[in-house]
Amino acid sequence: MDQSNAILARLEATVAARRQADPATSYVARLHAKGLGKIAQKVGEEGVETVIAALSGSEDELVGEAADLLFHLMVLLDARAVPLARVLDELARREGLSGLAEKAARPRD
Numbered sequence: 001m002d003q004s005n006a007i008l009a010r011l012e013a014t015v016a017a018r019r020q021a022d023p024a025t026s027y028v029a030r031l032h033a034k035g036l037g038k039i040a041q042k043v044g045e046e047g048v049e050t051v052i053a054a055l056s057g058s059e060d061e062l063v064g065e066a067a068d069l070l071f072h073l074m075v076l077l078d079a080r081a082v083p084l085a086r087v088l089d090e091l092a093r094r095e096g097l098s099g100l101a102e103k104a105a106r107p108r109d
């Protein structure tokens with residue numbers, strides 16, 4: 001758990017640092033040079049590739065596509081200046097909501 005957080009925190013810092021790098025040597029900088037639309041498109045493509053791998057690929061293929069998806073999502077969040085902590089806070093908030101939707105949907109006695 002701590003290791004996952006550390007890896008994502010390092011990736012967030014790397015992605016932010018590479019935003020200003022030379023597009024000739026940096027994939028992150030190349031994505032930024034193409035604009036937010038291209039970055040968003042990549043997240044969509046990697047999402048589809050992850051779905052395909054989940055339905056018909058090997059475990060290794062699914063792991064690879066999921067890594068591509070997470071990486072491109074990190075680039076997208078950085079491009080919109082949304083810290084990963086905002087997303088993690090939202091997930092933590094939803095933990096507190098667990099089961100509330102079902103309770104709300106349940107007919108009253």
Ligand SMILES: N=c1c2ncn([C@@H]3O[C@H](COP(=O)(O)OP(=O)(O)OP(=O)(O)O)[C@@H](O)[C@H]3O)c2ncn1[C@@H]1O[C@H](COP(=O)(O)O)[C@@H](O)[C@H]1O
Nearest residue numbers: 011014015018021025026027028029030042067068071072
């Ligand atoms: N985690 C990744 C990572 N995952 C995938 N990729 C790149 O994502 C690209 C996806 O390949 P695709 O075939 O889908 O896309 P493409 O053909 O290159 O581009 P398009 O045709 O879509 O325009 C590949 O070029 C991969 O190398 C990544 N590139 C970088 N990182 C991390 O980002 C850091 C900074 O990278 P640079 O910006 O290149 O220094 C690296 O140290 C890594 O930690």
